[in-house]
Amino acid sequence: MMENIHDLLRAHEGLTREVFLDSENSCAVPKEVVDEMLPYFNQRAYGNPTLTHKPGWEAFEAIMKSSQKIAGFLGCRTLEEVNFAPGETEANNLALAGTAYAMRSHGKKIIICDTEPINILHVVDMLQKRGFTVVKVPVDSEGLVNLGKLEEAIDSETIIVSISAVNHEIGTIEPIREALEIVKDRNTETIFHTDASDAYGRIPFNVKDLDVDLATISSCKILGPRGTGALYVKKSVPVERLLEGQIGTQNLWPGIENVPSIVGFAKASELIFHNFEGKVHHLRKLRDKLIDGITRKLPGVILNGPRDDKRAPDNVNISFRRCEGEALTIELSLNGVYVSSGSACTRRLLQPSHVLVAIGRSYVEAHGSILMKVTWNHKESDIDYVLDVIPKAVKRIREIAGSVEVK
Amino acid sequence: MSRTPLPYNPKILKLFRNPKNLGKMKDATAKAVAGNPSCGDIITLYLKINDEETIEDASFESYGCAANIATSSILTEMIKETKLEDAWKTSWKNVVKAVGGLPTVKLHCGILAVGALKRAIRVYYKSKAVSPDWLSDELTFEEKQALEEEELSDLLSKRMDDEGNVQC
Numbered sequence: 001m002m003e004n005i006h007d008l009l010r011a012h013e014g015l016t017r018e019v020f021l022d023s024e025n026s027c028a029v030p031k032e033v034v035d036e037m038l039p040y041f042n043q044r045a046y047g048n049p050t051l052t053h054k055p056g057w058e059a060f061e062a063i064m065k066s067s068q069k070i071a072g073f074l075g076c077r078t079l080e081e082v083n084f085a086p087g088e089t090e091a092n093n094l095a096l097a098g099t100a101y102a103m104r105s106h107g108k109k110i111i112i113c114d115t116e117p118i119n120i121l122h123v124v125d126m127l128q129k130r131g132f133t134v135v136k137v138p139v140d141s142e143g144l145v146n147l148g149k150l151e152e153a154i155d156s157e158t159i160i161v162s163i164s165a166v167n168h169e170i171g172t173i174e175p176i177r178e179a180l181e182i183v184k185d186r187n188t189e190t191i192f193h194t195d196a197s198d199a200y201g202r203i204p205f206n207v208k209d210l211d212v213d214l215a216t217i218s219s220c221k222i223l224g225p226r227g228t229g230a231l232y233v234k235k236s237v238p239v240e241r242l243l244e245g246q247i248g249t250q251n252l253w254p255g256i257e258n259v260p261s262i263v264g265f266a267k268a269s270e271l272i273f274h275n276f277e278g279k280v281h282h283l284r285k286l287r288d289k290l291i292d293g294i295t296r297k298l299p300g301v302i303l304n305g306p307r308d309d310k311r312a313p314d315n316v317n318i319s320f321r322r323c324e325g326e327a328l329t330i331e332l333s334l335n336g337v338y339v340s341s342g343s344a345c346t347r348r349l350l351q352p353s354h355v356l357v358a359i360g361r362s363y364v365e366a367h368g369s370i371l372m373k374v375t376w377n378h379k380e381s382d383i384d385y386v387l388d389v390i391p392k393a394v395k396r397i398r399e400i401a402g403s404v405e406v407k
Numbered sequence: 408m409s410r411t412p413l414p415y416n417p418k419i420l421k422l423f424r425n426p427k428n429l430g431k432m433k434d435a436t437a438k439a440v441a442g443n444p445s446c447g448d449i450i451t452l453y454l455k456i457n458d459e460e461t462i463e464d465a466s467f468e469s470y471g472c473a474a475n476i477a478t479s480s481i482l483t484e485m486i487k488e489t490k491l492e493d494a495w496k497t498s499w500k501n502v503v504k505a506v507g508g509l510p511t512v513k514l515h516c517g518i519l520a521v522g523a524l525k526r527a528i529r530v531y532y533k534s535k536a537v538s539p540d541w542l543s544d545e546l547t548f549e550e551k552q553a554l555e556e557e558e559l560s561d562l563l564s565k566r567m568d569d570e571g572n573v574q575c
Contacts, residue, residue, distance in 0.1 A: 004414040011420055324447060326472040330415075330423065343447055343472070352447070363445040363560070400476055402468035403431045404451050406444040 011334060018336040019382045021372035023314075024168060025340055029225050029264065030377055036267040037225065040260040048256055050248045059259050063249050066266035073269050074217070074232055075206035083231045083252045084262055088197045088218035089119040091231040094242055094252055095193045095214045096123040099160050100132055102238035106189060107157035111135045113145045114358040117168050120195060121354070133157070142306040143172030143359050147182055154186035161192050165199035165215075169342070169355040169371055170305030171315025173203060177210060191237060197221045197229070201272040202280065202312050213237045219261065223375055224268030227261035272376060279376045283313035286374040286383050290316045293387040298394055304356055304369060316372040317342075319356070319365040322406050323397045328370060331393040337386050342369035364406055415473055418507040422477035427484055428466040435466075437534070439526035441519045441553040446560035448475045448516060452483070452523040456531055460491045467520075474506075474513035478520045481505045491528055492541050497521055499549050515556060522553030 020028055040046065045062040047055025067079045076082055085091040100110060110124055114136045124134045135153045138146050145163055154161070161183045165176050180192050193214035199205040201222040207215050215232040219225055231252065233239055245254030272279060295301055300321035305311055320328065325341030332339055342353030343366070351357075352366030361369070374383070415423070432438075432453035442449035448471035455464040465483035469476045482502050486494045502517040503509050509517060525547050532538055546554070 001414045004416045007417040008415060008420060011424075322470065324471050324475075326447070327423070327476065330473050334424070363447075367444070367447040400426060400429060400468065401470040402429075402451075404440075404444075404449055404468045404470045406449065406470045 012336070015336040017385050018338070019378070019386050020338045021316075021374065021378075021386065022338050022340050023221070023223070023373040023375055024371055026226065027220055027223050027375070029268075030223055030271065032271060033224060033264050033267045037260040037264040040263050045259055045263075048248070049259070050246075059257070060249065062259050062263055063257055066262045069266040070217075070230060070269055073273050074200070074215070075208040076232060077208060078235065080251075081207075081232055081234060083233055084250050084257065084265075085229050085231055085253045086227055086258070087229040088117075088195070088216055088221065089229075090253070091216040091218070091229040092117070092119045092195055093123050094231050094239060095195075095216055096120060096160065096162060097127060098239040098242055098252065099191050099193070099214065099237070100127050101240040103159040103191065104132075107159045109133045109135065109155065109157040109159060111137060111150065111153050111158060111161045113163045113174070114138050115143055115167050115169070115172075115355045116162065116164055117195060120162060120164075137163075139172075139358055141360050142310065143167050143170045143174075143355070144306075145174055145179060147175065147178060150179060151182045151186060154183055154190065156187060158183075158187050158190045161190055162194065164195040164197075165205060166196070166202060166312045166315075167305070167355065168195075168198050169315075169353060170317045170359065171198070171312035172305050173199075173310055173312060176212070180210065180212060198312055198315075201269070201276075202283070202314055207232050207234070214239070219265035219268060222265075222268050222272050223377065225261045225264040227258050228265045230265070280313050282376060283374055286378055286380065287311075287313055287316055289380065289383045290372065290374065290386065291318070293383070294318055294390060297387065297391045302361075302365060304359065304361065314373045314375065316374070317356075317369060318372075319361060319369040320394050320398075321365070321368060322401050323368045323394050324401070325368050325370060327397050327400070328368075328393060331397055332370075332389060335389045335393060337389045337393075339370050339372050341367075342371065343367040413474075413510050413513070415477075415510070416507040418481075419473060419477040419509070422480045422506070423473040426467075426476055426480040428464075428480060428487075429468070430466055431468060432464065432466045437527045437531035439523045439530055441523035441526060441557075442471070442475075443557045443560045444470055446556055447471060448519060448556075450475060450479045450519060450523050452479070452520070452527050454486075454524075454527050454531065456491065462486050462489055462491065462494055467523075471516065472513070474509055474516040475519065477506050478502050478509070478517045479523075482520045482524060486524065491531070492539065494524065495528055495541060497524060499552075515552065518549050518552045519556070522547075522549040525550050526553075 045058035049059035195216045197218040200217040219228040302319045304317040325343030356366035435453035436456040450469045467479040499518040499521045
């Protein structure tokens with residue numbers, strides 16, 4: 001297997017340009033963030049923050065300073081509301097399962113949106129096996145949650161509602177404020193969680209202003225290092241720990257804190273919120289250049305998700321008819337453009353992206369989909385390169401399909 | 408989105424980049440399709456068969472992943488200049504071996520390619536209204552698997568239509 005990987009990598013040798021557009025799934029951490037993190041590995045703050053020595057106190061200080069920065073960007077009331085966890089997956093597990101366990105005497109019903117990420121879908125599947133009831137509210141053709149159906153689903157048994165602020169695959173900006181009002185009107189006890197990993201740093205998102213109970217954010221979704229996410233927990237909202245062990249500075253997640261990654265998360269937040277409006281404007285410009293460039297240059301393409309202000313400024317998701325997605329990702333990779341696809345072909349469940357299916361795309365349209373996210377450190381010339389590569393790649397993959405009937 | 412690493416081997420990558428015998432054959436004697444676009448893989452196999460029942464030429468078209476393209480491509484190379492009776496003996500295992508192995512989740516691509524070959528051979532004899540002794544009435548493993556995959560994705564698509572969502 002290792003030889004195969006070496007060969008795949010060798011096939012990429014000689015690339016003169018590379019553009020990484022897969023920041024949905026991981027990212028290259030900018031130099032400013034890495035430089036900020038480096039001293040924390042071995043020069044300072046490398047101690048355990050709960051212990052009584054200088055490197056420990058330095059670590060404590062570093063975590064608190066990072067918490068402070070992130071609490072500021074999120075609009076938290078106190079530092080205790082920011083709970084670091086190893087990532088979005090862990091924070092979402094904590095939000096859903098931790099709250100379900102804490103609230104089990106109040107009721108058994110959990111409501112989510114059809115298009116939530118896998119790290120929410122799989123958690124509620126697990127909770128369902130353990131006796132909780134799960135309701136999935138449908139979305140419309142642009143991915144907007146059906147608020148009427150949401151209202152109908154809430155009853156006295158409903159303990160949690162979880163709806164992403166921005167959909168991770170198609171960039172739909174969800175009506176979180178309206179959803180929250182509906183939920184609290186129907187049942188004031190219901191805990192409202194939002195996975196804000198794709199909202200934080202892209203759209204104005206303030207927990208105090210919105211008054212959500214729980215919100216997930218993630219470092220690697222804003223060009224921060226992997227290994228850190230956070231769950232905002234409003235004071236007095238009950239969440240049970242999912243893991244046990246030595247509790248340090250983080251009440252909800254035991255074990256030794258990942259100080260360099262937490263410092264990096266705070267730095268990445270500072271970078272993205274510095275001249276925030278300018279950054280968003282830049283993202284929108286690149287996003288629309290990519291969408292318009294592809295839809296103008298190629299026939300048989302469909303934009304998945306809404307347009308303009310209804311869409312996250314970084315998200316581009318396009319289905320290419322008669323063009324299988326996995327083959328396209330490989331062809332693009334060989335040309336230095338890195339993207340992901342909603343094709344089932346890459347995982348063999350025979351089922352493509354559940355988000356694209358939920359907005360009414362056919363299986364074939366979902367198989368031929370490509371997800372791209374632009375970031376503040378992409379340049380216009382990067383998009384020019386991508387717009388040069390994609391039409392050629394799509395043309396070649398379509399030629400292989402030839403006259404095969406694809407419908 | 409994909410989460411399974413797919414370490415394709417050099418041969419698959421080579422055939423993906425430069426597929427052999429690609430394209431529609433205008434003067435094909437027999438043609439067959441296997442797979443279903445709903446599950447992401449479908450191939451059309453074209454055969455040109457002469458009076459001596461030898462495959463003179465073979466070509467393919469594929470809507471599918473890199474493994475699908477590579478296995479279809481290598482199959483067309485394997486069966487050229489062979490007698491139909493020998494081509495009929497091709498197993499999906501031969502194809503997988505010929506491409507240097509496939510990730511487990513991609514084995515079905517090799518099966519689909521051979522399923523299309525066996526269907527095409529049946530199409531040929533049906534058109535000639537003859538049935539040689541070696542041509543079993545019972546479907547081969549590859550034909551059964553292809554059928555199963557086609558039916559499964561039909562079922563999944565239908566279930567999606569009826570309930571508006573997909574059940575695993």
